[in-house]
Amino acid sequence: MILDAKIPPGPMADKWTNQQSHQKLVNPANKRRFTIIVVGSGLAGGAGAASLAELGYNVKCFCYQDSPRRAHSIAAQGGINASKNYRNDGDSTFRLFYDTIKGGDFRAREANVHRLAELSVNIIDQCVAQGVPFAREYGGLLDNRSFGGAQVSRTFYARGQTGQQLLLGAYQALSRQIAEGRVEMHSRSEMLDLVVVDGRARGIITRDLVTGKIEAHAGHAVVLATGGYSNVFYLSTMAKGSNATAIWRAHRRGAFFANPCFTQIHPTCIPPSGEYQSKLTLMSESLRNDGRIWVPRDPKETRRADQIPESDRDYFLERQYPAFGNLVPRDVASRAAKRQVDEGRGVGEKKNGVYLDFAEPTQRLGQPVIEERYGNLFDMYEKITGENPYKVPMRIYPAPHYTMGGLWVDYNLESTVKGLFVAGEANFSDHGANRLGASALMQGLADGYFVLPYSVSNFLADYLSEKVTTDHDAFRATEAEVRGRVERLLKSRGKRTVDSFHRALGKIVWDECGMARNAEGLRRALKGIAELKQAFETDLTVVGGGEELNQTLERAGRVEDYFELAALMCRDALHREESAGGHFRVEHKTPEGEAARDDEKFAYVAAWEWTGAGKEQVLNKEPLTFELVKPSGRSYK
Amino acid sequence: MNLTLKVWRQPKGGAAGRFVTYEAKDISSHMSFLEMLDVLNEGLVKKGEDPIAFDHDCREGICGMCGFMINGSAHGPQRGTTVCQLHMRHFKDGDVLTLEPWRSAAFPVVKDLIVDRVAFDKVIQAGGYISVPSGSAPEANLTRVPKPDADLAFEAAACIGCGACVAQCPNGAAQLFTSAKVSHLGLLPQGQPERSQRAVRMVETMEAVGFGSCSNYTECEAVCPKGISVSYIARMNRDYVLAKLDGVTREPARSAKGGG
Numbered sequence: 001m002i003l004d005a006k007i008p009p010g011p012m013a014d015k016w017t018n019q020q021s022h023q024k025l026v027n028p029a030n031k032r033r034f035t036i037i038v039v040g041s042g043l044a045g046g047a048g049a050a051s052l053a054e055l056g057y058n059v060k061c062f063c064y065q066d067s068p069r070r071a072h073s074i075a076a077q078g079g080i081n082a083s084k085n086y087r088n089d090g091d092s093t094f095r096l097f098y099d100t101i102k103g104g105d106f107r108a109r110e111a112n113v114h115r116l117a118e119l120s121v122n123i124i125d126q127c128v129a130q131g132v133p134f135a136r137e138y139g140g141l142l143d144n145r146s147f148g149g150a151q152v153s154r155t156f157y158a159r160g161q162t163g164q165q166l167l168l169g170a171y172q173a174l175s176r177q178i179a180e181g182r183v184e185m186h187s188r189s190e191m192l193d194l195v196v197v198d199g200r201a202r203g204i205i206t207r208d209l210v211t212g213k214i215e216a217h218a219g220h221a222v223v224l225a226t227g228g229y230s231n232v233f234y235l236s237t238m239a240k241g242s243n244a245t246a247i248w249r250a251h252r253r254g255a256f257f258a259n260p261c262f263t264q265i266h267p268t269c270i271p272p273s274g275e276y277q278s279k280l281t282l283m284s285e286s287l288r289n290d291g292r293i294w295v296p297r298d299p300k301e302t303r304r305a306d307q308i309p310e311s312d313r314d315y316f317l318e319r320q321y322p323a324f325g326n327l328v329p330r331d332v333a334s335r336a337a338k339r340q341v342d343e344g345r346g347v348g349e350k351k352n353g354v355y356l357d358f359a360e361p362t363q364r365l366g367q368p369v370i371e372e373r374y375g376n377l378f379d380m381y382e383k384i385t386g387e388n389p390y391k392v393p394m395r396i397y398p399a400p401h402y403t404m405g406g407l408w409v410d411y412n413l414e415s416t417v418k419g420l421f422v423a424g425e426a427n428f429s430d431h432g433a434n435r436l437g438a439s440a441l442m443q444g445l446a447d448g449y450f451v452l453p454y455s456v457s458n459f460l461a462d463y464l465s466e467k468v469t470t471d472h473d474a475f476r477a478t479e480a481e482v483r484g485r486v487e488r489l490l491k492s493r494g495k496r497t498v499d500s501f502h503r504a505l506g507k508i509v510w511d512e513c514g515m516a517r518n519a520e521g522l523r524r525a526l527k528g529i530a531e532l533k534q535a536f537e538t539d540l541t542v543v544g545g546g547e548e549l550n551q552t553l554e555r556a557g558r559v560e561d562y563f564e565l566a567a568l569m570c571r572d573a574l575h576r577e578e579s580a581g582g583h584f585r586v587e588h589k590t591p592e593g594e595a596a597r598d599d600e601k602f603a604y605v606a607a608w609e610w611t612g613a614g615k616e617q618v619l620n621k622e623p624l625t626f627e628l629v630k631p632s633g634r635s636y637k
Numbered sequence: 638m639n640l641t642l643k644v645w646r647q648p649k650g651g652a653a654g655r656f657v658t659y660e661a662k663d664i665s666s667h668m669s670f671l672e673m674l675d676v677l678n679e680g681l682v683k684k685g686e687d688p689i690a691f692d693h694d695c696r697e698g699i700c701g702m703c704g705f706m707i708n709g710s711a712h713g714p715q716r717g718t719t720v721c722q723l724h725m726r727h728f729k730d731g732d733v734l735t736l737e738p739w740r741s742a743a744f745p746v747v748k749d750l751i752v753d754r755v756a757f758d759k760v761i762q763a764g765g766y767i768s769v770p771s772g773s774a775p776e777a778n779l780t781r782v783p784k785p786d787a788d789l790a791f792e793a794a795a796c797i798g799c800g801a802c803v804a805q806c807p808n809g810a811a812q813l814f815t816s817a818k819v820s821h822l823g824l825l826p827q828g829q830p831e832r833s834q835r836a837v838r839m840v841e842t843m844e845a846v847g848f849g850s851c852s853n854y855t856e857c858e859a860v861c862p863k864g865i866s867v868s869y870i871a872r873m874n875r876d877y878v879l880a881k882l883d884g885v886t887r888e889p890a891r892s893a894k895g896g897g
Contacts, residue, residue: 047771050771051770051771054771065700065702066692066702066753066754067754067758067798069701069798070700070702070798072694072695075695075697075699075700084777084778086778122772122774124777125774125775125776126774128774128777128780128827129767129775129827130767130769130774130827131790131821131828133790133794133825136782136784136787140782142777142778161699164699165791165794168794172761172766172767173766173769173771175758175761175766176762176768179762179763185758187755210748239696239700240693240694240695240696273667274665274667274668276668276672276675277672278669278671279696281696281697282697380697383698383722383724384669384722384724450772453771453772495683497682497683499675499679541683541685543681543682543687543688544687548648548649549747551688551690552682
């Protein structure tokens with residue numbers, strides 16, 4: 001199948017403007033005749049639901065949390081990029097575009113990324129007008145800091161809580177629309193399937209997580225903004241409830257899944273402390289602005305960090321990448337840290353981390369400045385580890401964080417199922433094989449505030465006289481399937497808990513499809529996943545009933561979907577015989593040990609097509625063409 | 638360490654509840670409080686018993702989803718900490734801990750330690766926003782915001798909406814939560830046009846959805862995981878009183894728009 005990305009004509013810098021000028025419109029009086037379903041209430045979903053409602057559409061918004069204010073966008077710490085060039089340091093739309101394409105190791109679609117760079121400045125304007133309390137300088141103007149993969153200061157931030165403040169801005173805009181009656185909010189509600197009628201997305205089936213009621217909802221279009229799938233690793237920086245069920249069920253209904261093996265391992269997380277560990281906590285990339293990463297030169301080192309003299313320390317990022325130093329992109333920093341730990345120079349009781357040290361900047365800038373910049377992160381670190389990072393260096397290690405892969409979408413964020421739009425981390429579109437820091441918030445809000453309102457309107461314009469209802473065979477059939485699945489899971493009376501399966505699955509995926517991958521390991525993983533899935537089918541235990549709040553049942557459904565997703569990730573990783581960004585195949589590296597791309601064979605998006613249960617997905621390719629930038633070696637030296 | 642937990646079990650809203658005693662054994666001091674409950678729950682599931690239901694999501698202290706009382710203290714004994722960030726090193730072998738849900742008329746119990754906090758959403762919906770439809774914003778650096786104002790606004794905006802303030806208040810009042818949003822937006826120049834209306838609508842909605850009255854116990858500040866100051870309550874009260882003196886009511890006066 002040929003995948004048409006529907007990229008607008010014209011020079012790169014004019015494409016988005018052309019699209020906006022020539023797209024179809026729905027007149028204000030007609031907008032209220034349409035209903036749009038938005039699943040997810042994070043930056044993309046919350047902003048999208050609010051913006052569509054402001055236009056006059058009826059919106060039904062769904063989230064699994066008790067309130068839309070809790071979506072996991074809230075946990076983003078460091079900041080949001082925008083090419084405002086307030087620093088006068090040479091930033092521009094082109095430079096943000098270029099950095100993002102290069103950061104993604106030339107595996108993202110140029111047109112989407114250019115639009116993202118263009119919209120970045122509007123996002124900051126929008127958020128400031130909403131009252132987002134970004135950091136300011138003494139003159140009252142907005143402050144900036146630097147993030148990985150860039151040599152300009154373009155990151156706007158609100159201490160270490162930027163995601164929280166941006167999300168609350170979107171939540172407040174959404175709340176205004178709920179009060180106006182334009183958004184019908186369904187909290188504690190989980191999407192369990194997509195309803196497709198004659199090839200078009202026409203609704204969803206949900207489960208009310210309090211009463212257990214299975215419900216059908218119809219709409220003229222469906223937007224999925226349900227985030228990424230890093231919880232496939234079990235231990236990740238995701239919220240415990242974050243899951244891939246919505247996108248996976250959509251995939252099974254015909255939406256292609258693109259580049260599942262492009263996952264991001266974040267270099268600065270707190271290392272795990274024991275078997276009971278339930279999640280990993282990120283320490284913002286912004287810490288690398290001032291913090292210096294090092295390990296002792298001697299693997300047998302036993303002295304306390306502050307007693308190890310400079311001559312016995314290896315600041316390995318500064319040594320290996322002098323141009324970017326501690327601010328190399330995440331994939332590069334993660335692999336460098338892994339090498340040190342693998343070679344036995346890890347620090348801490350379990351020797352499973354590297355130091356992130358603030359002694360030198362604290363001396364240079366004074367503790368109050370460090371507190372002002374990173375206070376809440378230092379507090380969080382101390383709560384978790386019991387160590388005071390003002391006194392002893394932090395210990396950090398890479399952890400699964402973000403997933404660049406996701407449902408395939410065209411330029412308009414529409415998937416291969418007509419009328420099904422996918423926004424934010426749930427789609428694959430803007431970050432290629434690696435995402436730069438402070439770009440996730442940018443993409444979520446660009447999609448929500450500025451892209452969805454245009455692309456969904458353009459789509460709806462063709463369906464003015466159409467009525468939608470759940471009174472259709474496809475709704476009844478899908479609902480029956482969902483009920484069947486819930487009932488089947490409830491009958492699980494084996495011996496193993498859902499979490500024990502999830503941990504075992506996560507370990508396979510982390511070991512074989514994590515920071516470094518090879519063909520043999522990936523084949524081993526595929527076999528291991530299949531065996532574990534079989535055990536899941538016979539030995540799982542689920543307690544409680546379906547018509548009540550049942551957290552075990554919720555998790556069982558999510559983990560079952562992760563088995564299939566994990567297998568697809570491994571197959572995608574196996575087929576991509578190159579290294580690109582977060583996908584590092586040890587068979588494909590440069591003599592210096594860096595990722596070696598193969599542009600001749602793999603400059604494409606791998607979009608996998610579901611062909612039925614028990615069958616392997618079929619690979620479709622969207623070739624990537626580069627007009628504005630020439631793919632080059634990705635050097636940060 | 639080994640602990641004894643007395644946990645409130647209630648199958649669903651409106652049903653009768655009771656305390657059930659559990660022994661938590663071999664607990665590592667590195668575990669978070671919720672990880673300790675995870676371990677306990679794994680054991681219950683293996684025995685075919687219903688695990689203890691509790692709300693949680695990010696487990697990083699920022700989403701505001703988790704929270705329950707530990708020995709009568711919202712989020713437990715450590716100041717400035719949500720229960721997901723509370724670690725077992727703050728407890729000792731042999732401790733007896735009583736866990737119960739937020740107790741407040743405005744937060745009905747959903748199951749076990751889970752409560753319904755939709756009343757908070759209603760307070761925000763009443764006016765906790767600046768009306769600025771997508772696309773209508775001016776250039777961000779056009780309006781300067783003095784840094785002290787911006788910092789004060791930020792500290793109010795740090796509220797995570799967990800409900801600890803209400804749970805700890807003997808009156809079940811939501812003044813700290815409401816005043817944090819009223820102050821965050823009221824301190825910024827962008828928030829001025831709707832400032833009076835916002836204060837009136839949010840305060841009166843807060844009272845209408847079942848929260849109690851504030852009588853200055855200030856226990857809310859003591860348990861707030863983000864350390865939000867009760868001084869914001871004074872700020873909100875001032876905004877509210879001034880607005881009432883100006884005759885501002887909950888429903889905005891609709892100016893008659895000309896026909897066309």
